[in-house]
Amino acid sequence: MAIVIAYRGSLAHPHQRDLLLEDLRRSAVSWGWPCQEVVYPVTGIVISQDPSVHQPPLVEEEVCGVQLTGPGAGPFPVTFNRKGELAQYTEIPRQLLSNPAASETYYLESTPWVKTEHPGTHVLILLLLRRMKMRFLRDLDVEDDTGFWRSADYGRLHRMHGVFPNYNGTVPLIAGVAQACAAIGEDPELLLRPLDPAMRRPYAAGSRGRAMVQSNPA
Numbered sequence: 125m126a127i128v129i130a131y132r133g134s135l136a137h138p139h140q141r142d143l144l145l146e147d148l149r150r151s152a153v154s155w156g157w158p159c160q161e162v163v164y165p166v167t168g169i170v171i172s173q174d175p176s177v178h179q180p181p182l183v184e185e186e187v188c189g190v191q192l193t194g195p196g197a198g199p200f201p202v203t204f205n206r207k208g209e210l211a212q213y214t215e216i217p218r219q220l221l222s223n224p225a226a227s228e229t230y231y232l233e234s235t236p237w238v239k240t241e242h243p244g245t246h247v248l249i250l251l252l253l254r255r256m257k258m259r260f261l262r263d264l265d266v267e268d269d270t271g272f273w274r275s276a277d278y279g280r281l282h283r284m285h286g287v288f289p290n291y292n293g294t295v296p297l298i299a300g301v302a303q304a305c306a307a308i309g310e311d312p313e314l315l316l317r318p319l320d321p322a323m324r325r326p327y328a329a330g331s332r333g334r335a336m337v338q339s340n341p342a
Contacts, residue, residue: 127246127284129273130237131253133264135208144260145190148202151252152192154307160191162203166213168229182228187211192252196242200249202256203236210261212236243285247272248304254314276318 135141152159166185189203205211216230224230240246250266250273257264266273270284305312 126239126241127269128237128239128267129246129249129253129269130235130267131210131264132235133210133257133261135204135260136262138208140260141188141204141208144256145202147255147259148190148192148252151308152190155194155248155304157195158193160193160199162187162189162191162201164213166231168231169225170213170231170233171216172233173235183231185211185213187213194240194245194248197240197245197249198238200238200252201236210236241285243278243281244300246270246281246285247301251301251305251310251314255308255310274318 135144149159151157164187166183166187168183170183170185185205187203187205189201191202192200194200201212203210203212212234213231214234216232218224218230221230238249240249250268253264253266253273268274270281271277272281302312305314
């Protein structure tokens, strides 16, 4: 079952973009995930999915970032516009538009998102997002269909992916995520506990069960 993670936010400081992207590149190398550079111009009329956003008639923008692909997941783009906001633009086919201007290109602006089909990769993507939240992105907001982003509830995560783990299944999961965290110099506790209300760091008290996932799930 495919589960969607969507995420929006802004860099705390514009100069941190390159540091964040380099951190993602290194994580991808450590985990053996393909990592593709993403740079493209956006010149045209932009339609936002957010009705409260009023765009100027013509937008000239450049998107820059990277796109990781983990096992059992679609592309995981982390791309920014010039203002340091997470952003994604998709060109809209003209046949889908009503009376488009003849000389203009139209784009749909949306928050980046990724689909996952394996709980292991799902958790590692959220690990990267938590890492970005704590280091680089001042206001990262994540919409996670499993609720794991806030709760760290591994049981619900498995159920929503259609997996019903038993003891023999959770043991390799624990070892897999511990290894994945060690490979990028991250504390596994970042994925063992729910985030505090400000979503800045894990709760200090009480661990949830140590159910973890492999970085390269079978």
